[in-house]
Structure formats: C-alpha cells, structure tokens
Amino acid sequence: MSSVSQQKFSRWLNFLAESPWVAYTGIVLLQVKVMLWIWEYHDLAPGDTSYYYLTVFDWLDEGKGSIARSPVYTLFLAALHKLLDDPFRVLTIAQIGIAVCASLLTLALLRRLLPKYLAWIIAAWWTVLPINFDTAYIVHLFSALFPLGLFVIAAYLNNIYGRGAVLAGLLFTAALVRTEYVLLFAFWLVALFGYEFYRSRRDGMSSWKTFLLAYGLPLAVTVLIIGGFFTHAKPGSFAEIKQEMHVKQTENMCQIYAYNRKQQGDPWPGNPWTDCEQLLQRDFGRSELTFFQALALNPHAVLQHIRWNFKLIPSGTQLALFNYFSGGPNPDYMPAKRAPLVWIPFLLVIGLSGFAVLKYLLIPGLKRQEATGNGFAWLLLASAALQVVVVMLMQRPRPSYMFPYTLFIMALTGLGLHGLLERLRSSSTLKVLIPVAGIILILLIPPHYNKDYVNYYGYEGQPLFEGYERISPYIDPDSPTPAVIVTPRGDESLCNYLNKEACTVIQFKKIYGPRFGFYLNSLGVNWVYLKSSGGKPPVKYDPRQWELIDQGDAGRENWVLLHRQKLKKPRDRQQSNENSQR
Numbered sequence: 001m002s003s004v005s006q007q008k009f010s011r012w013l014n015f016l017a018e019s020p021w022v023a024y025t026g027i028v029l030l031q032v033k034v035m036l037w038i039w040e041y042h043d044l045a046p047g048d049t050s051y052y053y054l055t056v057f058d059w060l061d062e063g064k065g066s067i068a069r070s071p072v073y074t075l076f077l078a079a080l081h082k083l084l085d086d087p088f089r090v091l092t093i094a095q096i097g098i099a100v101c102a103s104l105l106t107l108a109l110l111r112r113l114l115p116k117y118l119a120w121i122i123a124a125w126w127t128v129l130p131i132n133f134d135t136a137y138i139v140h141l142f143s144a145l146f147p148l149g150l151f152v153i154a155a156y157l158n159n160i161y162g163r164g165a166v167l168a169g170l171l172f173t174a175a176l177v178r179t180e181y182v183l184l185f186a187f188w189l190v191a192l193f194g195y196e197f198y199r200s201r202r203d204g205m206s207s208w209k210t211f212l213l214a215y216g217l218p219l220a221v222t223v224l225i226i227g228g229f230f231t232h233a234k235p236g237s238f239a240e241i242k243q244e245m246h247v248k249q250t251e252n253m254c255q256i257y258a259y260n261r262k263q264q265g266d267p268w269p270g271n272p273w274t275d276c277e278q279l280l281q282r283d284f285g286r287s288e289l290t291f292f293q294a295l296a297l298n299p300h301a302v303l304q305h306i307r308w309n310f311k312l313i314p315s316g317t318q319l320a321l322f323n324y325f326s327g328g329p330n331p332d333y334m335p336a337k338r339a340p341l342v343w344i345p346f347l348l349v350i351g352l353s354g355f356a357v358l359k360y361l362l363i364p365g366l367k368r369q370e371a372t373g374n375g376f377a378w379l380l381l382a383s384a385a386l387q388v389v390v391v392m393l394m395q396r397p398r399p400s401y402m403f404p405y406t407l408f409i410m411a412l413t414g415l416g417l418h419g420l421l422e423r424l425r426s427s428s429t430l431k432v433l434i435p436v437a438g439i440i441l442i443l444l445i446p447p448h449y450n451k452d453y454v455n456y457y458g459y460e461g462q463p464l465f466e467g468y469e470r471i472s473p474y475i476d477p478d479s480p481t482p483a484v485i486v487t488p489r490g491d492e493s494l495c496n497y498l499n500k501e502a503c504t505v506i507q508f509k510k511i512y513g514p515r516f517g518f519y520l521n522s523l524g525v526n527w528v529y530l531k532s533s534g535g536k537p538p539v540k541y542d543p544r545q546w547e548l549i550d551q552g553d554a555g556r557e558n559w560v561l562l563h564r565q566k567l568k569k570p571r572d573r574q575q576s577n578e579n580s581q582r
Helices: 003-018 020-034 048-062 071-084 087-113 116-128 138-156 160-176 181-204 206-231 239-261 274-283 289-296 298-323 340-362 375-394 404-425 427-444 463-474 492-498 516-522 568-580
Strands: 483-487 503-507 525-532 546-554 557-564
Touching: 003 087, 048 071, 048 087, 048 138, 048 160, 048 206, 048 340, 048 492, 071 087, 071 116, 071 138, 071 239, 071 375, 087 116, 087 138, 087 463, 087 483, 087 557, 116 427, 138 160, 138 375, 138 404, 138 546, 181 557, 239 274, 239 289, 289 298, 289 503, 289 525, 298 375, 298 404, 340 375, 340 404, 375 404, 404 483, 463 516, 463 525, 463 557, 483 492, 492 503
Parallel strands: 483 503, 483 525
Antiparallel strands: 525 557, 546 557
16 A cells, blocks of 8 residues: 555544544444344333333323422423333333433543543443443433533533533432432532632623623523422422422431341341331331431441441442442342452553543643543532442442443543553554444444343343233223232332323232132232243133133243123122131
C-alpha cells in the first residue's frame, strides 16, 4: 500500500473513531445485540415490579398514583400501557428503551469527560454488562436516567444556565424519582449559591434577570411539576402521603436489617422479607422504625449493620463493574456469579483510577482540559458517587443502587488509561484501532438472552407471562365479582398484572387433596389454571361443575384453564360444612 493510500486509510479510521454518529450508532447496535431475543426468554418480573405495575391501573382509572412508588416511572408505564395494553410488551419495550437511553447518555457524558477514542470503549463496557441492562427491577435503571441526564447537562452546558438546570433537575429527581437524592440536592443548593456569590464578588454581580432566568425559572417550573404530581397523589392528603413515605422507610429498614443479620449468621429463624418485625422487636424493642430511629435506640446494632455493608463494598464494586465477584458473601439480594480471578481486572481498575486521580485531579499545574473535559461535570459525578457510598453503607452495596458510583469508577479508569497510553506513546495507535475493535465486538459478542438464560428468580422460561397470556382474555377487570384463581405458584404478581381489583390468586398446593372440589368451592374459586410435566393431565375435574375453557401441550408440559359453571350459594356452602363435620 502506497504512503498516500496509508494516509487516506488512517484518516478514514480517525474519522470513524471521532465521528459522533458512528459512536452513537455503534453503541445502539451493541445494546440491541446483547438484548437480542429478550422477547423469547425474558419473563414478566414477579415481586416489586408487579407491585409498581399496580399503580399503572390507578393512573389509568383514576388519574392518580402513589408518590412513594416513583410516580414518574409508573406514569411512564401507564402511558405505554395506554398504547400497548399488555404488561409484557410494556415492560419489555420499557427495558429495551431505558437500557438504550442509559447507554447513549453514558457515551454522551464520556465523550466530554474523556478523549473520544476512549469514550466509546468505556461506554461499550457499560453497555455489555448484564448487571446494567438486565437489572432485577427496571425502576432502578429508569431512576439512573435522571442523574445521567444531569451529568450530560453539566458536561455540555458549563455556564450559569447549566448549573441552574442541574439544580432544578436534582430537586425533581429527589421529589419524584429517588428520595435519597435530596442529600445531593441540598449539597449543590448550598455549593452553587456559594459559588455564584463568589463569582459575583470576583467578576462583578450578574444581572438579577440572568440569575432569575438561570435558577429561578427552572426551579419554579420544577416546583409546579412536583405540585402537579402531588395534587394527583393517591392517597391525596399531605398527612396520608407522609404516612405512606414513612411506611416505605420503615419497611425498607426492617427488611435490609433482617437480611444482613441472617447473612451474618444470626440464629433468628424467621424470613427477612415477611417476618422482619420480629427481629426489630428483639433488637430495638419496636417492630417499626426508620434507620435513624434504630440508630438512636441501639447504636451498636446499627453500626454492626454498617460495618457489614462496608465489608461488602469490594464485592459489590466487582459485581457492578464485571457482573462477577471474587467470593465471600453475596453483596446483592439476587443470586450473583462468582469468579475468583475477577480480582485481577478489579485491581487493574483500582490502579488506573488512582493514577487518574493523582495525575489529573489532584496535582496542580497540569493541563487537564483535553483529558478531563468539564470540571463541573466531574464534580457532579463525584458527588453523586459519594452519595451512593452513603447509600451502600446504610442499605447495601447492591449494583442496582450504584449506577453513578459505577460510572464514576469507569470514567476514572478511562482517564487513567489515557494517561498511561500517553506515557507509552501508544494513544495514536489505539485511536485508529477503535473502529475495528468496535465492529469485532458488535459481531462477536453473544446475546445475553438465550435458551440457557436463567433469570434472577432462579427459573427458566416464561411461566408468569404464559399464565398471563392464557388467563387475561377471560378476566374482566370491571366485573362486580373479582375472579378467584388457583395457580401452581399462587403468585400475586399474576393478579398485579391483571389488575388487583379483578382477581385474587391462591396457590394450588395449599388446597390440594381428596376433597379438591369442596375446598375450591368453599374458597369461592371460579377459575383454575394448572400445569403438569411429563405429559400427565394437570388435574381431574367434574365436567358438571367445571367448564374446560382452554388447554394446551407446551412440549413436555400440559396445562388447562377451567371455569366453574356455577358456585354454590352461601347456604349450600354452610350445609356442606355441616355435612363434612358429621
């Protein structure tokens, strides 16, 4: 190849490495590739996600929602449900969209904080981590979009208007997305007004019109939006909203404390999710209290809780950065993967981050602008990461709570790598290889969702989604008599997605016995959805009482959906009880 051709090829590679369109398109393709086949293998999420979905029906039916349960998130789901009218499609599209937005915001931020040839590498690292896009509860990743957006504003709008927008955004996030951001809002409220006062003394007072436009207008609009949400709150009065928030805090304290105690080997026999009040009563003399109330009543127990969380931070950081942790107690509530050798890349990341702090952020007199970009964005990201550390100590170093902290470490790693490559004089070589590496990564990385995919709840397949698809056409949410459904798992999540007002779920194994029909009748059951494996029929039923609505053979699994033709009258039910006693 001639020297002229080499120069053209080098310029072409340099263009690909620097072009924003190429970078953003590559990140979207990478995110789509790792999430490919999510429709085939991802189930409706049980647990908290289904309870958040209950608020969707409140928004649609009454135009009101819970302030305590991330109202912006539930309103977003309600808007999608209005268009799609199907929880599986709503949550799947929401997960894909939120993950893509998070990756794009991450890339946009890193292109301002780092040299562009490294920004794509670090953004790709963020994008391919399942702990980010396949988080157990979508609400956590949705909540991360708001601080990510504020970091981008700080990075691209380095003036008084950007600072005002960030402050208003922090208030919005604290009030309607994640309450712990109230600490960050309070810090930056003081810091920014102190900074503006300092600038006015040094450079001359800005006009009051500029100050009002930069700070007053976005804060006023934010307060109006928050007020609008509170006027549509369910429950409606301020006292009821305050009580709802208090209940959320006390439930959270109860469960996280009990889980930590169990993980430390406490002999208490209860379940940390359902029986935690017993443990609080034992250790604090009260069954309901907030974190700070617990700290006042029994400082030793709470400090032990904090020390345990501190010990878990290295494992939690590894899990957040690599989707694996090296060993010891699991820092997450959900099952997590172990890999002893993850200590090697973890120590490398710590070394590069420390090098970046020393070279670019602490030592005075260095020219940092090209490498570090906007100082305000770095400070905002660092303060958000510090707030996450506080949350980790109080709650738990769980990756779903740590997105700003994770991104801060990734950004420092990229900055340290840039400094190292400059010393080795290899940055220009790496720069032209980035586009080739990106194409190879997009082509070779396997989809996360495949036939071997096991979700956080420990099972394969889509049983909850299949149950919803089979039952939902027959359940009328407007019926004056809610359906009572028998299912194999008895999971309330099914009714949460059908609309809690429309049905109640009972677990099959709790009522199975020789007097199957009698018990179903005594409980008012009018629907039965059961499955069996091995080709055996799920249940024997009396066709005089039950109508076969639907059935199927899904491979080795049979299922039936039955509807009671007529429930006995209450008097008949009482007579049956008397006959059984005789």
